[in-house]
Amino acid sequence: MTTDLSKTGIRMSRLTGVRAIMHDIRQSQAASPSAPWTNLSPGNPVILPEVEAMWRAHTRAVADSKEFGEIVCRYGESQGYPPLLDAVVDLFNKKYGWGITQDNVLITPGSQSSLFAAANCFCGVNAKGQLRKLLLPLSPDYTGYDGICLDEEALVSVPPDIEIIDAHTFKYGVDFSKLHIDATTGAVMFSRPCNPSGNVIRTDEVEKIIALARAHDVPVFIDAAYGPPFPNLAFTPIDPFRGDNVVYSMSLSKAGLPGERIGIAVGPSRYLDVMRAFLTNAVIHSSRFGQAIVARAIASGELVKVSQAVIGPYYRKKFELMRRLMAESMPAIDWYLHKFEGALFAWLWLKDLPITDLELYNEIKKEGVFVVPGSFFFPGTDARWKHRSECLRISLTAADEEITKGVAAIARVAAKLYNKASNTARIAAG
Amino acid sequence: MTTDLSKTGIRMSRLTGVRAIMHDIRQSQAASPSAPWTNLSPGNPVILPEVEAMWRAHTRAVADSKEFGEIVCRYGESQGYPPLLDAVVDLFNKKYGWGITQDNVLITPGSQSSLFAAANCFCGVNAKGQLRKLLLPLSPDYTGYDGICLDEEALVSVPPDIEIIDAHTFKYGVDFSKLHIDATTGAVMFSRPCNPSGNVIRTDEVEKIIALARAHDVPVFIDAAYGPPFPNLAFTPIDPFRGDNVVYSMSLSKAGLPGERIGIAVGPSRYLDVMRAFLTNAVIHSSRFGQAIVARAIASGELVKVSQAVIGPYYRKKFELMRRLMAESMPAIDWYLHKFEGALFAWLWLKDLPITDLELYNEIKKEGVFVVPGSFFFPGTDARWKHRSECLRISLTAADEEITKGVAAIARVAAKLYNKASNTARIAAG
Numbered sequence: 001m002t003t004d005l006s007k008t009g010i011r012m013s014r015l016t017g018v019r020a021i022m023h024d025i026r027q028s029q030a031a032s033p034s035a036p037w038t039n040l041s042p043g044n045p046v047i048l049p050e051v052e053a054m055w056r057a058h059t060r061a062v063a064d065s066k067e068f069g070e071i072v073c074r075y076g077e078s079q080g081y082p083p084l085l086d087a088v089v090d091l092f093n094k095k096y097g098w099g100i101t102q103d104n105v106l107i108t109p110g111s112q113s114s115l116f117a118a119a120n121c122f123c124g125v126n127a128k129g130q131l132r133k134l135l136l137p138l139s140p141d142y143t144g145y146d147g148i149c150l151d152e153e154a155l156v157s158v159p160p161d162i163e164i165i166d167a168h169t170f171k172y173g174v175d176f177s178k179l180h181i182d183a184t185t186g187a188v189m190f191s192r193p194c195n196p197s198g199n200v201i202r203t204d205e206v207e208k209i210i211a212l213a214r215a216h217d218v219p220v221f222i223d224a225a226y227g228p229p230f231p232n233l234a235f236t237p238i239d240p241f242r243g244d245n246v247v248y249s250m251s252l253s254k255a256g257l258p259g260e261r262i263g264i265a266v267g268p269s270r271y272l273d274v275m276r277a278f279l280t281n282a283v284i285h286s287s288r289f290g291q292a293i294v295a296r297a298i299a300s301g302e303l304v305k306v307s308q309a310v311i312g313p314y315y316r317k318k319f320e321l322m323r324r325l326m327a328e329s330m331p332a333i334d335w336y337l338h339k340f341e342g343a344l345f346a347w348l349w350l351k352d353l354p355i356t357d358l359e360l361y362n363e364i365k366k367e368g369v370f371v372v373p374g375s376f377f378f379p380g381t382d383a384r385w386k387h388r389s390e391c392l393r394i395s396l397t398a399a400d401e402e403i404t405k406g407v408a409a410i411a412r413v414a415a416k417l418y419n420k421a422s423n424t425a426r427i428a429a430g
Numbered sequence: 431m432t433t434d435l436s437k438t439g440i441r442m443s444r445l446t447g448v449r450a451i452m453h454d455i456r457q458s459q460a461a462s463p464s465a466p467w468t469n470l471s472p473g474n475p476v477i478l479p480e481v482e483a484m485w486r487a488h489t490r491a492v493a494d495s496k497e498f499g500e501i502v503c504r505y506g507e508s509q510g511y512p513p514l515l516d517a518v519v520d521l522f523n524k525k526y527g528w529g530i531t532q533d534n535v536l537i538t539p540g541s542q543s544s545l546f547a548a549a550n551c552f553c554g555v556n557a558k559g560q561l562r563k564l565l566l567p568l569s570p571d572y573t574g575y576d577g578i579c580l581d582e583e584a585l586v587s588v589p590p591d592i593e594i595i596d597a598h599t600f601k602y603g604v605d606f607s608k609l610h611i612d613a614t615t616g617a618v619m620f621s622r623p624c625n626p627s628g629n630v631i632r633t634d635e636v637e638k639i640i641a642l643a644r645a646h647d648v649p650v651f652i653d654a655a656y657g658p659p660f661p662n663l664a665f666t667p668i669d670p671f672r673g674d675n676v677v678y679s680m681s682l683s684k685a686g687l688p689g690e691r692i693g694i695a696v697g698p699s700r701y702l703d704v705m706r707a708f709l710t711n712a713v714i715h716s717s718r719f720g721q722a723i724v725a726r727a728i729a730s731g732e733l734v735k736v737s738q739a740v741i742g743p744y745y746r747k748k749f750e751l752m753r754r755l756m757a758e759s760m761p762a763i764d765w766y767l768h769k770f771e772g773a774l775f776a777w778l779w780l781k782d783l784p785i786t787d788l789e790l791y792n793e794i795k796k797e798g799v800f801v802v803p804g805s806f807f808f809p810g811t812d813a814r815w816k817h818r819s820e821c822l823r824i825s826l827t828a829a830d831e832e833i834t835k836g837v838a839a840i841a842r843v844a845a846k847l848y849n850k851a852s853n854t855a856r857i858a859a860g
Contacts, residue, residue, distance in 0.1 A: 047500075
């Protein structure tokens with residue numbers, strides 16, 4: 001029997017491309033469980049001992065506290081656990097001098113659900129029957145933005161400017177000649193630092209986007225899942241953004257707590273109230289245990305400190321290793337790593353790649369190494385645009401030996417492919 | 431500034447009636463904080479010492495376990511935490527002999543989110559442009575079913591048969607003459623035991639609903655938030671339902687864990703796979719700490735035992751107290767309590783009530799007592815149907831003294847209202 005699904009059901013039960021790759025990786029591993037697979041695909045952060053110890057200590061404290069029953073054995077406020085709201089208000093007022101109140105904070109079951117609520121409250125068909133779009137101002141960006149739109153047609157994204165910085169480094173910029181924010185725009189959304197590219201959209205670019213959006217009363221959602229104040233995987237100094245049309249969206253997932261699904265949105269209450277009501281109807285409220293341990297870790301100052309002292313340096317070192325290994329082993333072709341400004345991935349561009357990124361994924365898989373093909377991160381852009389299928393996302397969450405093995409495999413495959421391609425070109429020319 | 435919302439945003443940012451009442455209650459309490467308010471409105475379960483102790487012990491065990499990092503510091507499977515899936519499979523196979531596998535289980539961030547996914551995947555506009563509806567076969571039912579439909583027009587509900595059992599007891603039945611399941615039906619949903627009425631739809635009625643739905647390949651969602659095997663607040667012996675078009679939906683909220691938002695759906699994988707994909711895109715996965723403590727409490731047998739020995743008897747005694755107090759104090763009018771077959775509310779019907787239930791709510795509030803007007807539980811039925819505005823939901827989660835005070839207030843108000851009405855009638859007749 002095939003059950004008749006709604007359009008929403010058809011759309012939402014399709015998993016985005018990256019999830020299809022994850023499925024392929026699981027199947028490959030299951031088919032050859034004893035093979036020495038090296039997995040450079042995951043976005044799952046490494047469990048760092050200092051980080052785990054912090055969360056474990058707070059868990060014990062909650063378990064022993066007299067508030068335990070009030071925390072886990074009661075329904076909570078849909079806006080969030082009050083001590084967590086207080087801790088966030090304090091942090092932003094003391095660290096950044098923002099002067100916000102609890103009304104400017106919304107806790108959600110992960111930042112994905114917060115952006116899901118935003119995408120569908122502010123984008124989609126409005127009361128006048130007009131389709132208002134979710135605009136990604138710089139593609140590539142987080143693949144999950146495609147999955148959160150209930151309306152198939154709602155996503156639009158803008159190809160970037162590409163700046164070559166040196167022989168093997170490039171950086172994306174916003175191409176304002178192609179960015180159009182107008183009455184058909186429902187919301188603007190981008191990750192900063194960016195998953196997958198590690199790019200940090202420049203501050204003047206962000207300011208310009210916000211100003212363009214403000215002219216049409218369009219909310220701008222800055223997804224700071226990798227940004228300050230935690231996990232602060234930004235290696236160029238940046239601050240959170242505020243504005244009367246800006247929501248700053250944080251996550252605890254890369255601060256060692258992905259299992260607990262905690263998102264924190266800070267912004268104007270006129271946006272947060274709408275999102276809160278949506279989420280109240282859909283999921284009632286966020287789980288409270290996670291909120292309680294996060295409230296303690298923020299209020300004590302530990303979370304910001306551990307992010308700065310432990311989490312950031314860990315991934316920065318991994319990237320340095322990868323860059324060094326690539327410089328040593330890649331063939332003499334036009335390869336570029338995106339300038340590493342944040343997040344936990346390296347983003348490799350193989351210019352004039354003779355095959356597609358999906359084919360490249362398979363070639364590298366034959367070497368026992370998993371990476372993520374880049375094209376999934378360019379939803380809503382022209383499929384004929386060559387750069388779209390010349391990139392790979394390589395996770396920095398692996399052990400040094402695995403990164404070493406992975407880079408060697410990528411270099412071998414690249415050497416073979418370009419060699420073959422240039423032979424073919426020679427033969428064709430000859 | 432008023433931001434332009436999508437139709438989804440307009441619809442979902444409207445809170446359902448009960449939440450408006452909860453807002454009024456909070457405001458009334460804030461306006462007179464020293465007044466001796468008696469609150470018989472909440473659905474928040476009492477924190478029972480044995481139940482709290484169970485969850486606290488498992489929290490300590492998780493905090494001390496070597497799996498702690500794997501549980502809370504990692505992303506998880508969107509289907510659920512594997513040891514919890516195993517525990518559910520074991521429970522249903524051992525206790526009920528079902529022979530299910532992990533493919534038949536889906537863990538969600540609360541059962542509300544599971545039903546939200548179901549309502550919007552199976553109901554709403556389909557690929558052919560036809561609106562398929564969420565059918566509530568017996569109204570009144572849980573008010574949250576209204577809030578989960580993204581499509582304003584998607585909900586339809588069927589008024590019940592009313593059976594008078596004795597002088598002050600009645601029971602709802604399914605009126606099959608009015609129940610039409612056909613190609614316009616996307617899914618059927620009902621709570622059993624029922625919030626708000628305490629009704630348990632009879633087993634033969636459930637079987638007939640399932641058969642009617644099967645003829646059109648329509649899934650039936652049985653919301654067992656109060657049902658067996660936990661919290662098992664069913665005071666008429668019932669078992670979980672299975673079938674090739676049936677999803678049995680459970681919740682941990684009334685088993686003392688509302689703060690953790692854990693829902694468990696058991697049913698055919700062809701439905702669960704669709705819901706899982708929807709939720710993966712929207713929220714990634716459920717929080718893991720709660721899943722871990724629930725896995726332990728199910729696997730050890732404690733959860734089923736505590737439900738049976740502690741939670742059930744507690745609310746049963748509360749209801750007996752309320753029934754006795756009503757019998758002693760209510761005026762000589764046609765008042766009826768719904769037969770208490772489960773859940774944690776008394777459902778009072780004041781036949782020929784001379785004012786509306788909303789007005790009655792206000793009159794009782796003047797006596798310092800909060801209850802919930804019944805009309806919110808009848809979405810999608812004809813507003814002119816008198817019974818709709820003659821009922822109240824009274825929570826059994828209060829202390830005995832509060833129940834005593836509350837019943838006295840209701841009895842006083844009822845005496846005054848009916849007396850006044852009969853005087854008016856006499857004057858009019860005279």
